Amino acid sequence: MSQAQTRLQVVFADLRRAIDDVILKHQVTLEELLAAIEWLQRVADAGELPSASIFFYKTVLKATAGATYAHPEKDGASHWEMEGPAHRPGAPVLHSPAVLPMRSDEPGEPLIVSGTVRTTTGDPLPGAALEIWQIDADDVYSGMDSSDFEPLNIPNDSTGIPADNLRARIIADAAGRYEFRTVMPGTETFGLAMDSPLAALTQALRLEGLRPLHIHSIVSADGCLPLTTQIYFDGDPLVDSTVEGPVPADAVKATTRHDDHLARGLDRPYRTLTYDFVLRPTAEGAALTAR
Numbered sequence: 696m697s698q699a700q701t702r703l704q705v706v707f708a709d710l711r712r713a714i715d716d717v718i719l720k721h722q723v724t725l726e727e728l729l730a731a732i733e734w735l736q737r738v739a740d741a742g743e744l745p746s747a748s749i750f751f752y753k754t755v756l757k758a759t760a761g762a763t764y765a766h767p768e769k770d771g772a773s774h775w776e777m778e779g780p781a782h783r784p785g786a787p788v789l790h791s792p793a794v795l796p797m798r799s800d801e802p803g804e805p806l807i808v809s810g811t812v813r814t815t816t817g818d819p820l821p822g823a824a825l826e827i828w829q830i831d832a833d834d835v836y837s838g839m840d841s842s843d844f845e846p847l848n849i850p851n852d853s854t855g856i857p858a859d860n861l862r863a864r865i866i867a868d869a870a871g872r873y874e875f876r877t878v879m880p881g882t883e884t885f886g887l888a889m890d891s892p893l894a895a896l897t898q899a900l901r902l903e904g905l906r907p908l909h910i911h912s913i914v915s916a917d918g919c920l921p922l923t924t925q926i927y928f929d930g931d932p933l934v935d936s937t938v939e940g941p942v943p944a945d946a947v948k949a950t951t952r953h954d955d956h957l958a959r960g961l962d963r964p965y966r967t968l969t970y971d972f973v974l975r976p977t978a979e980g981a982a983l984t985a986r
Contacts, residue, residue: 737892745846746893749885753777753939763920764975767943770815773973774943776925779911780844781836786826786862792874795827796859803832803878805965806950808926812871812914812972819871820974823916827875828862829909834881837861849886879928879966880908885938897938907933907942912972919974926970 700708717723738744753776757765761775787796792809812823830836837860841851853860867873883906887894897904908928915921927934927942929949934942950966959965 734892734896741892743891743893746848746885746887749847749893749938761923764922767945770975771973772815772975773914773922773924773971774946776911776923776946778913778923781830781839782826782828782911782913783838783858783862786828786864787859788864788866789875790866791868791872793863793865793876795861795863795875795877796857797861797878798857801831801860801878803881805876805956805959805961805963806879807874807876807959807965807967808910808970809872809874809967810969810971812867812873812916812974814919814974814976816976820916820919821867821869821871823867823871823873823914823972823974825865825867825873825875825972826863826913826915827865827877828911829877829880830883831856831861832878832881834883844886847886848888849884877910880910882906882908882933901936902938903933903936904938905933906939907931907937914972914974916974918979919976922972922974924972926968928968 718728738747756777757775760777764772764775767774789795812820812825814820828836835853835856836851837853837856838858839851839853841849844851861877863875865873865875885904885906887897887904894904908931909925911923911925913921913923925946927947929947931947934947948968948970950968952964952966953959954964956962956964
């Protein structure tokens, strides 16, 4: 009687089949294989093996932490995204419409984000909570320093910036609607040294060592599965060339520029963006709705 295969045996067998398929499909030569091994050795010698996880880190999390929001195309649920190291719990609680905590001279173009939180069956979710955080226009996350991003070498000096800057937990209204004002986010880097083996690979692949412009959110409501996701911006070339893989098309939203800033109490033109968060009901929540 044969023994049951271990998880290592099963996963390695599938991985080998996948690599074999690529080798055969593209007729990879021995020289190319040895060059790949040599590159891995250079990555190890440079101490970059932990950082190499950025190529597949999000995929691994998508299969684990994001499993409850897999296959959003089947029911119209919002896409899942990784939380990332910049999340900090305990952000100030604000009721919609809200202005994210920010400095009086906060740099960046004002941005107003609004929409509705609803279920996959179209029901609005009154009082839904949206935890929002983002990098500022000068490419800094508040309340953090570079050590929070290790093993990546991402510069982040938040000295002098309030710890809750551009961070809040926003409560939607009785119709599940929300609105908050912030600023357009800056650009987050992966912190790859220009002369490193990983940077050389990303350049050869024509990928940027930067993340697309984005705003993080964790959305929760009674009777629904919590959703971790990110909002991306139309017109940002980085959405198609990032190291961590392509961004879902429905996560990329267009902004509209407005010049009536005085009517909004602002001192400069601003942008608006509409984004509806669609949550999946829990089994118990779906049963209550069906009654």
